Amino acid sequence: MQLTFEDFASALSLDYECVFFVDNETSCYSMRVYRGEHQELKLVNSNNFWDDVKVNVEAVVYPEDKQSFADHINHESLLKAIQDGNVFEFKYRLVIAGEPVWFQIKAVFARSHGHEFLVIGVNNVDKRERERIELEKKASKGEVFGRIVMALAERYDALYMVDLVTNHYALYKSERLFCELCIAFEGDDFFNQLQKDALSVIYKEDIPLIVAALKRESLLRELDEHAMFSLTYRLNSPAGPQYVNLVAVYADKNHVVISVTNVDAQVRREQKIREEANLAFEKSRRDDLTGIKNKNAYGEFETKLNRQIQSKEPVEFAVAICDVNGLKTVNDTQGHKVGDIYIKKASKLVCETFKHSPVFRVGGDEFVVILLGSDYENREKLEQDFVKKVNDGTGKNKVSLACGISVFDPAHDKNVSVVFERADALMYKNKESMKGGRDEIIDAVV
Template sequence: MKKAGEKLSFTSLAVALASDYLSVYVINTVDDSYVEYNTDGTDKELIPVSEGDNFYEDTVKNVAIQVWPEDQEIFLRVFKKETVLEALKDGGSFTHTYRLNINGEPRYFFLKTIRAGEEYILVAVRDIDEEKRRELKATEEAVTYAQISGALASRYEALYFINVETNNFIRYSSSQDYSNLGVTVEGEDFFEEASNDIKQFIHPDDVDYLLKHIQKDYLIEELNDLGTVILAYRQLWDGEYQYMNMIVIRPKNDDKHIVMGVVNNNAQYIREEMLKKESRTFSDISMALAENYEVIFRINTKDYTYEAFSSDDKYETFQKSLGLDGSDFFRETKKIFEMVVLKDDLEMMKTALKKENFLSSIQKFGKLFFTYRMVMGGKSYYTSLFAVQSKEDPDYIVMAIANIDEAKRMELAYIKAMDIANHDALTSVKNKRAYVQTEVEMDEKIEKKEQSPFAVVVCDLNGLKHVNDVQGHQAGDEYIKGSCSIICNVFSHSPVFRIGGDEFAVILKDRDYENRYELVEQIGVEQESKRVNGMKPIAIGLSEFIPETDIRVQDVFERADSLMYEDKKKCKNEINNVG
């Protein structure tokens, strides 16, 4: 074992100092003796500053003095010799974040342990206080967005978040009444458990209808065709059956999940029924007017003549101003929509309301529903169009148009808030929370032998501490964003995650997986002109999923992480050799 006073070259411990660690302990695994080193001088030469006969016994003593009181128990529990050595098997590493008591104030530090040959391990300690506090601040902002999401969701009695690949689901309930029903809170198969709940809580006359529409394949087909699915039914509530609405949507840019909201619509339904009894017009039109539709069309499917109904005379005046007489629904409404529909949605509307498409959809599905935007007074409004074949007279179709702008914008705000909660505030790429969710989903596929080929890329930024110290943290943030931009541009078909202050992970599939080696080389080319103190800004490691041996994504990540540190060591050695 080396004794205090001897110098150990920077190169031999470069792997431990790869992220600008403050202290390094070299521990003999045979007798637990150790030497502590600090960096000294412009060449970052390592100077021994202390030594001891038993590293782990001395650590227990030092923890009581140096570690922040709230972190002492967990530090001693996780940083045991057997725990560390187990983690280092097969080229792994051990890491831990904790706080030291610096002048009576807590300060965050990061500890990383790796092997250095058969008889030694290296324990390196780095000050991460500033970056950790920025991370905590970003987390607080994400929590705020989650709270906003919860507020937007309060209009629903319950929200279901369903994975349509695994059928796993979670139910979030804002209503105590709904929770008291005893409906399953979470589970492994939504569609099976929903079927059981329907048979127990839904009105007998509505059971078959709801069972049909809640079948996964049928529901997904309706979502693909309509964008949003709305189901009306009666559910046992407070000892009596009440009218409910179920609204189903897909989250933005997420084909793996659907969100299902349940609304108690009983009071509104009762009001509508009262209006129906008083009305002398067709029941379909009465219902539509009760829903505050802007205008209702009743279309004759034999000769395509139509009537228009509205709660005031605005539409009738508009219709007369255009010289429309109700003689041809498809020709006349085309003229209307060309004047009032937002340009971006006009082609969709023309296609949907083309005679053969419109009638075919009604015949196939019994109804038609979609959302578009109208322009009124220079401002765009979200509008819904709902068409259904009249129950009272099959020769007629009733089509209603409603202003849903406020509700739609609330829905979009909720989806946006959910999306923000999974993204890093500085770089706008996905964050560690999103990475963990992705890892869990992929682990489930690995366990079921259903996971397609993939690779993990781990990237770590070189010289970030130097940039922060010399140019300031604003420049450091720009350095992080610039390096992230290189990673995103190269791996343009794969999700990029910021999983630490200066660490990124990329999961390569499909096209990027097939071209993985060329893309890694491209990373090197892209950063040549962006060297800091002669060093490339990004160290990178790549590892592929091995189905025969890997049981989780973490196995692939750890190999990529080790290769990244080898690349980081190579980068620093190149600088030393040049010097």
């Protein structure tokens, strides 16, 4: 039994909006158009289907699909695709009312009254295709996301994927440390489970930090504001507290990826470097002989005071300059070893007098004190005490120093140097007045 055009049309019109019957030999064709449930099929006849296709592809096919359409919808390609009873399918977009709309072509061979025909059905599949594309995007995103997570897992000790909709979480990888802590590899309430685990697996001093930072609302707020959240803390382990670093980022609007990396060796190495750097820095600011602050430290302190002066901050201080008398004589007659002892005695006397102020050794025989607080308020009495200690020293405690003290005057002094110069002048004046008694002290020391 051979089917007529009407047989084909009646059957295909249920599934297709239009059907083309193309004579395989002559390329003449007929088109049956079905315009809705109550419309009749309309017959359109033309001489060359393939020529019309070439014209229409430029006029109505969506620009991005034109080349693909031309490659697939031509006589040679269709014949090759549907040989041996195969069905050819192809999706493309037409421009309708300025917008791309998805259509699908299905083509098969048919015979009627001794003629071979290509039967080509066309249907609007826009809604279905858009739904399919959206699902593929989601599936692709999930697949890509999964690959990303697995790739990242190679770089981290533990990697969690947290579903923000359900709070379900999965641990993609866990190194020995996390296995020893018996952390669950999967669960249905990540944030509550984390709060519970914190009490047993987080080092006790870091528990408040973790509990506060990794509450759901706190974490999401940080991610919304900064796109990434990072925190270093300590986990308990059989070997003792271990530093780990946690980093959280959005994978998409419904998922958060949280990586945890054991950074214990790195953190402890950095701590050691900082400690050594601090020691080196502190040493650079300390006088090797006396142990008090040196000229570098004085320069820093002077800079700090100058900033306060320039910014008009209320500040009260005085500068005391104490200069060791006769150091050269001691070094020349007794040697530098005895001279060093003499300097240490002088340093001790200055520090014991001005107990509440920073003392600096700024030269071989020169000390500077910045009188602050109670020392500043009692500066006159302290200066008297200092002179008395110098004069009353006996035996091994004998040491001779000249001293000058000058007070900062905010109405006239623009910087510390001005105050220093006045104190220095007063110190030299005091040194001149001490010549006789100073020589006696030096003789006693020598």
